[in-house]
Structures are given as C-alpha cells and as structure tokens.
Amino acid sequence: MTVATEARVEDKLFQNRYLVDAGKPHIKVRAHETPSAALVALTAVCPAKCYEMNDRGQVEITPDGCMECGTCRILCEASGDIEWDYPRGGYGVLYKFG
Ligand code: SF4
Numbered sequence: 781m782t783v784a785t786e787a788r789v790e791d792k793l794f795q796n797r798y799l800v801d802a803g804k805p806h807i808k809v810r811a812h813e814t815p816s817a818a819l820v821a822l823t824a825v826c827p828a829k830c831y832e833m834n835d836r837g838q839v840e841i842t843p844d845g846c847m848e849c850g851t852c853r854i855l856c857e858a859s860g861d862i863e864w865d866y867p868r869g870g871y872g873v874l875y876k877f878g
Pocket of ligand 1: 806826828847852
C-alpha cells in the first residue's frame with residue numbers, strides 16, 4: 781500500500797531561484813507617513829511576503845523573491861502607491877518547471 785503525499789506550496793516555491801539585481805529594485809513603495817489601505821493589504825496578499833510593516837507603521841518592500849505575479853501592481857500601481865517594473869533581463873525569479 782502506498783501513501784500519497786501532497787507537496788506543500790512552500791516546498792514547491794523553494795525550488796525557484798532568484799537573482800538579485802543589487803541596488804536596482806524593480807518595485808518601489810512611494811514614501812509615506814501613513815499607508816493607504818491598499819498598501820497595508822499588500823502585507824497580506826503578496827504570496828512571496830515581500831511587503832512588511834515596519835516599526836513606524838509604514839509599508840516597506842524587499843523585492844528579493846518576488847514571483848512577478850502582478851498582484852501588487854494591480855492593487856497599487858494606478859494610485860501611485862508603488863512603482864512596478866519587470867527586473868532587468870537575467871535578473872529576478874528563475875522558475876523551476878517540472
Ligand atoms: S508581483 Fe506578486 S510576488 Fe512580486 S511583490 Fe508583487 S505581489 Fe509580491
């Protein structure tokens with residue numbers, strides 16, 4: 781008898797690799813004193829946990845590990861809360877398929 785094991789999403793994501801473009805983040809958060817509700821939401825919805833609230837109550841991003849899913853772009857780019865662009869060629873997420 782074989783026991784089926786389900787792969788966890790975290791384990792699958794760990795297979796990906798990310799090449800950091802040092803000093804050239806492809807996403808930036810606009811400077812703010814108090815974050816908008818949409819910015820705060822990014823701390824919960826980003827699947828890579830790139831957004832965090834700092835101890836001053838402001839939202840910060842560390843784009844290392846970004847999967848380029850575009851969720852934050854849809855939520856916050858039009859309002860100007862963030863600037864979003866793709867990483868330069870050769871940088872960013874390197875997906876492992878299979
Ligand atoms: S594009 Fe997706 S993975 Fe990257 S920072 Fe935005 S929400 Fe997170």
